[in-house]
Amino acid sequence: MSFSIIGTGSALPKTIQTNEDLTEFLETSNEWIVSRTGIETRHICVAESILDIALDASLNALDNAQLKPQDLDLIICPTLGGDTVTPSLACLVEKELGAACPSFDLNAACSGFVYGLDVADAYFCRNKDMKILVIAVDAMSKLVDWKDRKTAVLFGDGAGAAVLSSGDDLKAIHLTAAGNQHALCIPWQKGNHPLLRNQETLLPYLKMDGSEVYRFAVSAICKDLKIVVKEAGITLDDLDYVIPHQANLRIIESAAKRLKIPMEKFVLQVSSCGNTSAASIPLVLDEMNRQGKLIPGTQIALTAFGGGLTTGACILEWS
Amino acid sequence: MVFEKVVEILRNYKEEPELEVTMESSFEELELDSLDTVELVMEIEESFDTSIEMDSELKTIGDVVGLIEKAIA
Structure with missing residues (x-):
């Protein structure tokens, strides 16, 4: 006995920026961006705070x-x-929702949602009678260097939630x-202690070795999906959908080809x-849910990879 | 031997069996972008069962052949 997803939600900032x-x-x-990434537009938090989109997705x-x-x-x-180092984003979501429960942030970069599901699973092992909100939120537009054309174009802001x-x-x-700090790193502020002045x-902007991350990502999808289907007692052919972390279309295409998944x-x-x-x-899970694609029995694989370097994958059978 | 194998992998990747390739052919001439280059290196690694460090910038087929020869030496 673990958990079922009984609700999904998402929110995107209103400001859309095209490649143009x-x-x-x-x-x-x-042409450069589309051919290398498949990305055409991204949403950027301009009018909204990170908390605003987190709240919208949670309420949804x-x-x-x-x-x-x-x-x-x-939570x-x-x-x-989030917008502040402390309070955590989770605590601010808790306050604004008017909930009254333990709440904390979890940093596993792009693998965070799957890490969050794993933590939730452990809570359900202790106490079945719970309702847990996993609200994954990032505003990468605040963490990338908008003077670095190799990385800035890749990211967007958004929030996705599951109850x-x-x-x-x-x-x-x-x-x-x-x-691994070399492949992907966002340094933190050092503070202003006088001894650190010189x-x-x-x-504090993202630095990434694109080639290394590409290799890591393709291999992560391939390895992790094979592991979770085996653990679930199914095959790759049994999967109805794979929801990969949406980093780059070329990474997804490469992994699909290697795994021979259409x-x-x-x-x-x-x-x-x-x-x-x-x-x-x-975000993808919520879109599918609202499109009515998730019917009981649907077999879904989630597969994520990101800074850390972290990876996470799981098999869900929608109920 | 390494060169011939790399050419074979490259022709399969580009789906062009007659593709003309020399040690001096650059990825740019072969119309391969940086991610194609990574893909090729991954396929070459699998084929030669080796691991290639991509620290230095790879510009030509000769650069890749050199790295593999060093890795399997």
């Missing part, structure tokens, strides 16, 4: 689950960080971590949203 818009301040082109998910905020027993917020109740949807889950301060089974949102980090998988 980016050419106004970056030396890039629509609660409404979909037909629950009130007061019904929640735990887990996979994120690289969990005890049930049997989760059939298998597998997480990994392998510490030390070099790294700019691209039609991979659900994509990368062209309209870019890489929304932890939010990318629940």
